[in-house]
Amino acid sequence: MISASTHSQLTLRLKRILDQLSEGLVERDTLARRVLLAALAGEHSLLIGPPGTAKSALARRLHLAFSDGRYFERLLTRFSVPEELFGPLSISALEQDRYERHVAGFLPDASIAFIDEVFKANSAILNALLTLLNEREFDNGAGRIRCPLVSVVGATNAVPDDEVAEAFFDRFLMRLPVEPVSTGRFAQLLASPTDTGMAPFAERLSREDLAWLASVTAEVRVPDTVIALLGQLRSALDEMTVSVSDRRWVKVVYLLKTAAATEARADVSMWDLSLLPACLGADRESQHQIATWLLDRLGIRMAISPPRLTRVVEAFEAQLAAELKANDLDYDADGRLRFSAGDLAHEVGDAKGGAGALRMTYQRKRRYGEVHIEARTAQVDALIARIARYAAEVQAQAEDLAQYATASLWMDPAFADAARNRLDGTVLAIAALRERAMTARAGFEALPRLADGQGTAPDPVVHDAWDD
CATH class of the missing domain: 1.20.58 (Methane Monooxygenase Hydroxylase; Chain G, domain 1)
Incomplete structure (x- = not known):
């Protein structure tokens, strides 16, 4: 197990892992950062975008950053059955009147998993995934088993609007919209290698590394100024009609603490809040609203x-x-209005109303x-x-x-x-x-x-x- 004295070494290792994650993938550096950070915090990421935007390439690389455990990958369709994800039924268990699955080599046995087209599965599969993703437990027959799952990366072209999908969608802390490469980087895309490669990473993280990081993360402090800003943002999200569950807020704070711990900081920085749009916004529009709100307040x-x-x-x-x-009326020492012909503000001769009397006033600047x-x-x-x-x-x-x-x-x-x-x-x-x-x-x-x-x-x- 690594010690606190090697904290800076872990940061350097993570930098090298990030370089390997995004190597050869044009405009996917930020996505790589988000996906890896989510995994370090024990959370899941969802890549949302059209086909052919390197979603699967990035997801498949993530497991190369970890030295322990198994990798599981599956493409779901509307015809997918639970056996594809959770393993086949055990014949021997059925003979003993037990409804159990052989989970070895399937999702309940994996540490890193990639599930493509996650929302194309039926509601039975999605409901079964809810507990596995959140509690890291799987109901296998009459018992519930602990799963070694570190992180799941999901991919989808779109998020459907229904109750089951919404609950499943909430299990992904990082929601990451993916777009085609921009026009300015198109030439670089064409010149990039077509083989994204699956060569082993020179740097990999062990379970001991993750356990040590979790212990350090637990000691990170969240300043009152950050808590206050999060409270203001929560109120602002109500006005934006952006719904965020209490569970998500708790997970977000732990993610912020993980970000600080990986950089050997004892406190969460207000600049760590730049991670919030991807955690709180459900789509690109809401994430843009949150980012704008933060930019108006961070540091000001x-x-x-x-x-x-x-x-x-x-x-x-x-x-x-x-x-x-x-203006002031100007009076002399005897209390009489002081005036001269050139100083008259106005002079009115009213032959009809006052026997031709002159009515005079004089004002001067105060x-x-x-x-x-x-x-x-x-x-x-x-x-x-x-x-x-x-x-x-x-x-x-x-x-x-x-x-x-x-x-x-x-x-x-x-x-x-x-x-x-x-x-x-x-x-x-x-x-x-x-x-x-x-x-x-x-x-x-x-x-x-x-x-x-x-x-x-x-x-x-x-x-x-x-x-x-």
Whole structure:
């Protein structure tokens, strides 16, 4: 059994295994990462896509990453019978009035299995698979036997919409849409070897390796910040009408802990949540929704979000505009309205209503004392300082992402690029808001001032509450 001192060696071994899994398969690197991670966590993967997209090639390679146990593979059709998966009935057992199967060499005896066209089987087979996939147990006659199953990779062209299929679909923690190779990589596809090969892997994992990894995974901590974000996501999924069972949430957290353990981390990182779309979304559309939700929040606290900061800056800009437009009536020392011919705001001669009396008013732009202006500029200075701290925090998150993505075995490079672009955009947006805040400060500094007197302190500018 490997020891904790060889943790980094396991990480290097996993990197080499990942290279072997995806070697020669164009645009299947992320799929290989997901399938292997699911197996390390003791979970199952489902590849969903049209024929001829290397689903079976990738699934068949997975068992080469493990040195112990048997491999089982079967293509199901609507005519498939339970004997094809679970083994033939035992004649000798029947003679003794026992209904048992010979499971050696079949799915209950396998550690890694590939089941192609999983949803083409009838409901009897799918129901029998439910317990085997989830509890690793198989009802054989009057008894229930433990199965050595590590992971099943399923493949299908489409997921049917019925109750039995939905329950079976939920047993696959990783739901991985597979598309044909993109136009940009088409030439590479044509130049790739036609023989994907089944040569033994140079690196393989033993049951002792898996047991040690499980013990390390159990010690990984999930920070409160990650738990809080998962809670927010759960509420968001309700609004997206994406259904996620409690069992799946528990399995997802264990998968996140496994990802951290394989990289010798004591805590789950918020960037590990990039794995969630494939675990929570049932199809490409829902997975895209979840990924977008995560990109809007990973590395960006609510108080740092540009929309919220924009509202705060706009509150100061609106206050400045109001103070610039404010007018006061001008009275002299005796309390009489001060005016001159050039200062009349308006003059009305009303011969009919007041014996030709003149009605005169005079307004001037409001002037502010030093106390008022200093209070306003101090408020903006506090805002600018807070924005500077936020900018530094987002920049630190971008650097943390860069380090994580470089070291991570499991992060999808496309998600890492999208997250990096989102953080860079946030940094630019915060910088623009800082400039607007500086302009508002200059505006408060330039307010018309009282000729004498310090004035009074104003009420603070009202804006959304925020966290530091």
